[in-house]
Amino acid sequence: MNRILERQLKRFIGEATLDSMPLPWQELLTAISDTYTHSDDDRSLILRSIDIASKEFVELNKKLKSENEIIEQKVQDRTQELDYERTKLNEIAEHMATGAILLDSKGVVTFANTAAKKMLKTSDEPTIVRTLDERFPAFAIMERVKQSLDGHSSLIPEVEMDELILSVSFGSLTNESRVFGALIWLNDITAQKMLERAKDQFLAIASHEMRTPLAIIRGSAELLLGNEHVHADPEFKERVEVVEKNAVRLLDIVNDFLDVQNIDQGNIPLKIQPVDVSKILEETCNDLAHLAQEKNLFLKLTPPASPISTIHVDPYRLQQIFINLISNAVHNTQKGGITASVVDEGGFVRVLIEDTGIGISTKDQTRLFKKFETSNTFLHSREYGSGLGLYISNLLAQRMGGELKLEKSEMGVGSTFGVSFPLTPVAPAASA
Amino acid sequence: MKIEQKFWTKETGWSDISKEKLSVSPQWVMLFGGRQLLEEGERFKEVRAMYPESKILSCSTAGEILATRVRDNSVALAAVHFDKTTLRFVQTDINAYEESFDAGARLAGELLGDGLVHVMVFSDGLRVNGTQLVKGFNATLPPNVSVTGGLVGDGADFKKTLVGLDESGKEGKIVAVGFYGTALKVGYGSLGGWDPFGLERIITKSKNNVLYELDGQPALTLYKEYLGDRAKDLPSSGLLFPLRLRIENNGKEVEVVRTILAVSEADQSMTFAGDMPEGAHAALMKANFERLIDGASGAGSMSIEPLGSSPAELAILISCVGRKLVLKERIEEEIEAVQAEIGEQVPIVGFYSYGELCPVAATEKQCELHNQTMTITTFREE
Numbered sequence: 001m002n003r004i005l006e007r008q009l010k011r012f013i014g015e016a017t018l019d020s021m022p023l024p025w026q027e028l029l030t031a032i033s034d035t036y037t038h039s040d041d042d043r044s045l046i047l048r049s050i051d052i053a054s055k056e057f058v059e060l061n062k063k064l065k066s067e068n069e070i071i072e073q074k075v076q077d078r079t080q081e082l083d084y085e086r087t088k089l090n091e092i093a094e095h096m097a098t099g100a101i102l103l104d105s106k107g108v109v110t111f112a113n114t115a116a117k118k119m120l121k122t123s124d125e126p127t128i129v130r131t132l133d134e135r136f137p138a139f140a141i142m143e144r145v146k147q148s149l150d151g152h153s154s155l156i157p158e159v160e161m162d163e164l165i166l167s168v169s170f171g172s173l174t175n176e177s178r179v180f181g182a183l184i185w186l187n188d189i190t191a192q193k194m195l196e197r198a199k200d201q202f203l204a205i206a207s208h209e210m211r212t213p214l215a216i217i218r219g220s221a222e223l224l225l226g227n228e229h230v231h232a233d234p235e236f237k238e239r240v241e242v243v244e245k246n247a248v249r250l251l252d253i254v255n256d257f258l259d260v261q262n263i264d265q266g267n268i269p270l271k272i273q274p275v276d277v278s279k280i281l282e283e284t285c286n287d288l289a290h291l292a293q294e295k296n297l298f299l300k301l302t303p304p305a306s307p308i309s310t311i312h313v314d315p316y317r318l319q320q321i322f323i324n325l326i327s328n329a330v331h332n333t334q335k336g337g338i339t340a341s342v343v344d345e346g347g348f349v350r351v352l353i354e355d356t357g358i359g360i361s362t363k364d365q366t367r368l369f370k371k372f373e374t375s376n377t378f379l380h381s382r383e384y385g386s387g388l389g390l391y392i393s394n395l396l397a398q399r400m401g402g403e404l405k406l407e408k409s410e411m412g413v414g415s416t417f418g419v420s421f422p423l424t425p426v427a428p429a430a431s432a
Numbered sequence: 433m434k435i436e437q438k439f440w441t442k443e444t445g446w447s448d449i450s451k452e453k454l455s456v457s458p459q460w461v462m463l464f465g466g467r468q469l470l471e472e473g474e475r476f477k478e479v480r481a482m483y484p485e486s487k488i489l490s491c492s493t494a495g496e497i498l499a500t501r502v503r504d505n506s507v508a509l510a511a512v513h514f515d516k517t518t519l520r521f522v523q524t525d526i527n528a529y530e531e532s533f534d535a536g537a538r539l540a541g542e543l544l545g546d547g548l549v550h551v552m553v554f555s556d557g558l559r560v561n562g563t564q565l566v567k568g569f570n571a572t573l574p575p576n577v578s579v580t581g582g583l584v585g586d587g588a589d590f591k592k593t594l595v596g597l598d599e600s601g602k603e604g605k606i607v608a609v610g611f612y613g614t615a616l617k618v619g620y621g622s623l624g625g626w627d628p629f630g631l632e633r634i635i636t637k638s639k640n641n642v643l644y645e646l647d648g649q650p651a652l653t654l655y656k657e658y659l660g661d662r663a664k665d666l667p668s669s670g671l672l673f674p675l676r677l678r679i680e681n682n683g684k685e686v687e688v689v690r691t692i693l694a695v696s697e698a699d700q701s702m703t704f705a706g707d708m709p710e711g712a713h714a715a716l717m718k719a720n721f722e723r724l725i726d727g728a729s730g731a732g733s734m735s736i737e738p739l740g741s742s743p744a745e746l747a748i749l750i751s752c753v754g755r756k757l758v759l760k761e762r763i764e765e766e767i768e769a770v771q772a773e774i775g776e777q778v779p780i781v782g783f784y785s786y787g788e789l790c791p792v793a794a795t796e797k798q799c800e801l802h803n804q805t806m807t808i809t810t811f812r813e814e
């Protein structure tokens with residue numbers, strides 16, 4: 001019998017044993033005893049479970065505190081590391097010659113280094129971009145910042161500011177492809193530009209000064225070659241021919257230099273008129289056929305599959321581009337030959353000059369259309385041209401609304417250059 | 433609808449509790465009894481003789497409910513004649529948990545037909561994954577057909593459970609009853625009343641309804657620690673601490689209660705009546721007597737809501753064995769609470785189970801597996 005019930009029975013009805021009671025009372029008291037016992041068992045089970053749960057909570061609490069201490073220490077260490085990194089980056093940014101301006105995702109300036117403030121002659125960081133925008137309204141600075149915050153970069157290659165010449169680039173600050181700010185770099189390119197200008201000026205003057213004497217030498221050599229006494233002496237004739245040939249080459253180089261100077265300064269007048277591209281390409285191929293024959297190369301013109309639309313360009317300058325491309329192709333091809341073709345692409349006419357030559361390396365392809373940048377493999381001979389042919393052709397194509405590009409090239413297989421012009425007349429572009 | 437109720441005990445034999453005897457042959461006789469009694473088969477023969485033309489459903493139980501009395505090792509019987517409703521009975525066998533979904537879908541498919549309004553399922557309690565069984569029914573039945581029922585019991589032994597249709601009952605059997613007709617109104621409600629306590633743990637290893645680890649530790653070790661001396665009574669003592677699971681279901685977080693069916697010392701696993709998905713958050717639950725009684729009362733209230741102002745003509749109660757193990761001498765209080773809620777005159781029959789099947793709310797039709805609940809299905813013909 002349950003001990004509590006046993007005590008209660010003893011207290012209220014004395015020492016009577018269960019066996020001595022009538023049967024219904026025995027059954028009732030047994031049921032009550034079972035209820036007491038079950039209640040005790042339930043209570044102890046609940047107390048046990050609460051006790052275990054409490055211990056689990058205590059353990060968890062200890063673990064959490066310990067983990068919290070570790071986390072706090074880690075946060076402290078990381079904060080110190082970040083402070084150090086920030087200081088280091090600040091020092092680097094402050095001592096950089098390049099101006100740097102950082103903006104947050106709302107376009108608010110959060111940092112501008114000393115170089116940037118010096119270049120823009122301001123000490124007011126928050127308004128530094130506004131200052132830039134007001135100085136150069138034509139370059140839509142604020143719009144470029146907005147584009148950077150949308151993930152699009154842009155570049156102003158050259159802008160003059162008082163005595164400085166700057167290039168300004170706009171980029172995005174990203175983290176796992178999420179844009180969280182914009183960055184403006186200001187590069188002082190004054191020295192570089194001044195040097196370029198001095199070089200251009202020197203070349204222009206030198207070229208100009210050399211052209212007349214060279215023309216005289218060429219003319220004199222040509223006169224001599226017409227003289228019968230010269231013809232009578234083969235050795236003398238050969239020497240005069242060398243003089244004439246090199247005078248022509250030098251004159252070409254000098255003319256290239258002057259062309260570059262003129263194009264750079266926008267001084268080349270263009271006589272824009274309707275032009276039949278096929279005809280000019282055919283004439284050029286005929287004119288240069290002897291160059292290919294001298295090297296046992298073929299130079300063929302693929303007839304167009306359909307009539308080619310008329311474009312509006314300067315025919316003289318267009319031929320200059322074709323001459324340059326075909327001459328280069330002949331020069332760089334040792335066997336096989338050159339195929340010229342023209343296609344009407346609906347809205348555009350494209351001329352392709354394909355050779356089976358030495359090809360252009362990937363590294364050289366990036367420098368192909370830059371001034372005085374010739375590659376080691378392409379135009380490698382010092383006896384050939386000024387290295388300005390592609391630069392001039394590219395500028396001429398652009399000024400006439402067209403585009404010159406290397407379509408494809410593979411080392412040892414050959415290269416294909418393409419120049420395309422829109423059918424719609426385009427006003428001559430200003431020089432860059 | 434006309435109903436006749438009887439019970440059988442070793443001491444008294446058959447006793448009628450109905451005021452009047454049935455004047456017509458009932459379509460359906462429910463015979464809920466102790467497993468050993470059903471195995472003997474004598475009671476079934478007697479019932480067959482009493483109702484020669486009726487479909488007799490036999491279920492072993494973890495306690496028989498008749499009116500407001502709860503008995504063990506007895507037989508509770510309710511013979512029901514529906515005036516305007518047609519009933520169809522189908523059955524299938526099941527041998528492994530993996531067959532549960534197909535079994536549910538198969539039974540539901542056989543019951544599909546014009547006028548089907550409700551299905552009651554009585555399933556083996558130890559060989560079935562209840563979650564998958566109800567999924568099988570839900571996937572096959574139209575959305576306007578509701579399902580209730582339960583996984584039958586075997587006292588607190590968890591050895592074998594029996595279900596039979598026109599026989600005394602066999603292991604691995606599921607019987608489903610389909611109710612057809614517009615005159616039948618069906619109500620249902622299911623509530624628990626258990627409280628989660630202690631730390632919430634994550635299920636880190638499980639397969640279907642077999643649980644291996646919580647927070648990387650063997651789940652069986654945790655249960656043994658909490659049960660102390662009572663660990664020797666596993667799996668039945670495990671019912672004292674059901675698990676509350678928080679799981680993702682169709683993008684929503686839902687809470688379900690899971691209770692133990694079996695334990696394995698060999699691989700330290702615990703088999704539950706329904707799925708125990710990895711990643712679910714699990715908390716032990718403890719009983720609160722008053723809340724258990726309130727839960728039963730609440731289930732009663734839910735079950736009569738769809739019937740409107742008219743009282744139910746029959747209430748089938750399926751309550752979890754875990755409640756019986758906790759409430760012990762007070763077990764009849766939960767039946768009395770239900771009776772008080774649904775009306776003193778409503779005939780009650782039912783049993784203590786290893787799992788309950790019912791939609792989560794009176795307005796829902798999609799059936800769910802429940803554990804540790806009082807689940808009530810009420811009927812009335814109009």
